[in-house]
Amino acid sequence: MSKRNPIEVFSEWADLDKDYGMEKNHSASVENMLDFALKNQQTPFSFIDAGCGNGWVVRKVTELPNCYAALGVDGSEKMIQKAKKIDPSRAYYCADLTSWTPESKVDLVHSMEVFYYLNDPKIIIQRIFNDWLKAGGRLIVGLDFYLENKTSHDWPESCGINTMKLFSQHEWVGFFKAAGFHSVESWRHGAEKNWEGTLIVTGIK
């Protein structure tokens, strides 16, 4: 199968309503990530979902009592059109994550199943550290395609996507530390037979 870039493939997925399948399949890991990131959150916080798809995580977080601002950004115009159609009242931006900068820095940046599609994930991790997060803010990412999760290794072929980058848990943690994050932690959520679980990596600016 000839491979295409992720924006082309996920735009097609939006047309085919496969975004709802992602919402279903990713929701347990996202729940785990948000529970961790917000467990001690007692003050108002702002939020960005990087690679938001149809915006379901933005809508979920907006409902939390302490959230005063939430927005989503995704490179697929089709995904963003869908997000705005489902929820015209929220902020969704169509942009490439590697060049977009938010108008205001936020407390929490979340991203589920996105960073390994980028040509060099180190660049976005550094940009988020420099330009997206307030001091003391947190980045948390979830990844199902990684070295230890052998079941995922055929996804570039089965999904027909040309940019997917395979890194180990140790390498992802190293990217966070090299960008300047402290208190970097990583774990795997939802492991079962032949599935290592979602690799979750987080750190504080």
Ligand SMILES: C[S@@+](CC[C@H](N)C(=O)[O-])C[C@H]1O[C@@H](n2cnc3c(N)ncnc32)[C@H](O)[C@@H]1O
């Ligand atoms: C596997 S989907 C995950 C969507 C959403 N996070 C979810 O869990 O439902 C990956 C998303 O990343 C977006 N994406 C991939 N590369 C991107 C880039 N360079 N800039 C912005 N978005 C990108 C795709 O358009 C797609 O919506």
